[in-house]
Amino acid sequence: MHVFVELCYLVASILFVVGLKRLQSPATARGGNALAALAMFIAIAATLLDTQILSWTGILIGVVLGGGIGAFAARTVQMTDMPQMVGIFNGFGGGASAVVAIAEFLGTGGSAGVSTAGGTIVLGTLIGGVTFSGSFIAFGKLQGLLSGNPLTFPGQNLVNGLLFLAVLVSGVLALGVTTVDPLTAFYALIALSLVLGISVVVPIGGADMPVVVSLLNSYSGLAASAAGFVIGNMVLIISGALVGASGLILTVLMCKGMNRSLANVAFGAFGGTATTASGSIEERPVKRADAEMVAAELGYVNSVVVVPGYGLAVAQAQHELRKVGDLLEERGVDVKYGIHPVAGRMPGHMNVLLAEADVPYDRLFDLDEINDDFGNTDAVLIVGANDVVNPAAREEGSAIAGMPILDVDRARRTIVMKRSLSPGFAGIDNELFYMDKNLMFFGDAKESMAELVRELRELA
Amino acid sequence: MGDLMIGLYVFVLAALAGREVITKVPPTLHTPLMSGANAISGIAIVGAIVVAGRAEGTTQMVLGIAAIAMATINVVGGFMVTDRMLAMFKKR
Numbered sequence: 088m089h090v091f092v093e094l095c096y097l098v099a100s101i102l103f104v105v106g107l108k109r110l111q112s113p114a115t116a117r118g119g120n121a122l123a124a125l126a127m128f129i130a131i132a133a134t135l136l137d138t139q140i141l142s143w144t145g146i147l148i149g150v151v152l153g154g155g156i157g158a159f160a161a162r163t164v165q166m167t168d169m170p171q172m173v174g175i176f177n178g179f180g181g182g183a184s185a186v187v188a189i190a191e192f193l194g195t196g197g198s199a200g201v202s203t204a205g206g207t208i209v210l211g212t213l214i215g216g217v218t219f220s221g222s223f224i225a226f227g228k229l230q231g232l233l234s235g236n237p238l239t240f241p242g243q244n245l246v247n248g249l250l251f252l253a254v255l256v257s258g259v260l261a262l263g264v265t266t267v268d269p270l271t272a273f274y275a276l277i278a279l280s281l282v283l284g285i286s287v288v289v290p291i292g293g294a295d296m297p298v299v300v301s302l303l304n305s306y307s308g309l310a311a312s313a314a315g316f317v318i319g320n321m322v323l324i325i326s327g328a329l330v331g332a333s334g335l336i337l338t339v340l341m342c343k344g345m346n347r348s349l350a351n352v353a354f355g356a357f358g359g360t361a362t363t364a365s366g367s368i369e370e371r372p373v374k375r376a377d378a379e380m381v382a383a384e385l386g387y388v389n390s391v392v393v394v395p396g397y398g399l400a401v402a403q404a405q406h407e408l409r410k411v412g413d414l415l416e417e418r419g420v421d422v423k424y425g426i427h428p429v430a431g432r433m434p435g436h437m438n439v440l441l442a443e444a445d446v447p448y449d450r451l452f453d454l455d456e457i458n459d460d461f462g463n464t465d466a467v468l469i470v471g472a473n474d475v476v477n478p479a480a481r482e483e484g485s486a487i488a489g490m491p492i493l494d495v496d497r498a499r500r501t502i503v504m505k506r507s508l509s510p511g512f513a514g515i516d517n518e519l520f521y522m523d524k525n526l527m528f529f530g531d532a533k534e535s536m537a538e539l540v541r542e543l544r545e546l547a
Numbered sequence: 548m549g550d551l552m553i554g555l556y557v558f559v560l561a562a563l564a565g566r567e568v569i570t571k572v573p574p575t576l577h578t579p580l581m582s583g584a585n586a587i588s589g590i591a592i593v594g595a596i597v598v599a600g601r602a603e604g605t606t607q608m609v610l611g612i613a614a615i616a617m618a619t620i621n622v623v624g625g626f627m628v629t630d631r632m633l634a635m636f637k638k639r
Binding site for chain 2 (some may be wrong): 103104106107110111112113114116117119120121123124131132134135138139140141142143144145146149150152153154156157160161162164166169172173176177180181182183184186187190191193194203235251294300301304307308310311312314315316318319320321322323324325326327328330331332333334336337340355418426428431433434435436438439442443445447448449450451453461511
């Protein structure tokens with residue numbers, strides 16, 4: 088029996104790795120996700136077989152409750168809200184790890200002692216607790232329930248440092264190394280871990296929350312691994328390690344895309360909700376265009392690259408954009424989409440939003456794939472994006488110097504569809520707007536795109 | 548070699564395998580990757596089953612139900628939303 092259960096865990100571990108491997112291509116990704124879900128099912132079934140279940144009541148209530156909530160949320164969430172959805176799911180995962188550790192500790196009657204079990208219980212409570220409360224703050228900021236602005240006060244990092252120290256001390260005391268009551272120390276550990284999760288996330292701006300979500304995702308993987316060490320379960324260790332690696336890789340990628348260090352994201356108190364610049368729009372002359380002109384610029388050329396930014400998704404204009412793409416292709420124009428790593432609110436978010444609007448994924452190109460093409464591109468249509476196409480990133484001393492950008496200014500013509508000339512997230516002016524080759528098409532992305540569809544249909 | 552060392556070997560090798568597999572995931576699939584990996588971290592449900600299954604007394608029962616419910620939200624929600632996203636990716 089025991090060998091059979093172990094073999095089930097082995098099969099589950101293999102399927103997790105193979106499932107993730109299938110995510111390497113959009114053609115196999117859906118099957119890969121199904122394999123990972125199958126692996127989870129096998130692991131759960133093996134555990135049910137292996138464990139002496141004294142009471143099915145709790146398990147059934149929990150599964151029905153959690154499954155119902157999870158399924159409802161997964162079916163109804165808007166694709167634009169995906170970062171906070173991942174964040175809150177992750178928070179629940181961290182919460183589950185923490186509660187398991189708490190139940191284990193209470194099960195020993197507060198006498199876990201200095202042992203691998205005791206140490207991992209403390210670690211699980213700490214990581215799980217921080218993940219739980221931190222994820223809820225991240226969710227609140229992304230969902231707009233809390234202000235997206237960084238909440239800062241003098242000496243904040245010192246306070247957080249002391250708080251972390253207090254967490255460690257209470258963790259050690261909970262192991263019963265002194266005369267302090269371990270149970271009291273453990274309750275303090277739970278409370279302090281929750282407070283720490285909140286206090287490390289509040290100083291981080293709403294725009295940086297996806298990085299936090301990704302990092303917390305990595306933590307919840309580590310928490311699962313820690314639990315695996317406690318109960319000597321390899322499938323927990325392996326899947327935890329996989330999640331830990333994935334979270335860390337995506338965190339690093341996001342920081343690179345924004346040209347920031349992880350430390351700067353965590354402690355820089357950067358990136359509140361974008362401020363709308365008021366007045367002073369017409370300081371320098373720009374060339375304006377209306378829908379008719381833009382239609383002519385796009386409809387009679389050979390190649391067009393579309394650069395979508397988050398403004399596109401905010402305006403819910405991706406469906407109209409797809410119509411523009413379809414009409415251009417009917418006219419024989421080669422249409423591609425250039426996606427910056429941080430075009431959406433998290434890596435790959437824009438691709439999901441375009442996929443939802445039925446843009447074929449083989450027309451989407453990432454920064455490295457598309458940048459060499461701009462020199463041979465007739466026209467670039469930039470929708471709701473700003474900093475990611477700002478040539479200032481190539482100049483030293485600029486606020487965004489060194490940030491990877493899409494080299495749209497190498498194309499023969501650029502058209503920027505935007506509400507106003509207001510600066511983007513980095514708060515600096517964009518030289519591209521004033522270039523001779525650039526046309527500004529002012530207006531709401533959705534309305535402008537609908538006008539463009541009408542004008543394209545009227546082209547001969 | 549103790550269990551702890553074996554566990555450590557498994558952890559390190561799994562992390563390396565994870566790095567190899569995940570760095571090759573194209574940027575276009577990074578959002579489904581994040582939500583799929585997040586669903587996998589719901590493996591904590593295994594621990595939750597152990598806790599809930601042996602629950603005696605009200606406190607243990609409440610903790611068990613809470614752990615199972617939260618882990619199930621993570622697992623069911625995570626895999627379903629990932630599937631919903633991946634179903635939208637179509638080739639021409």
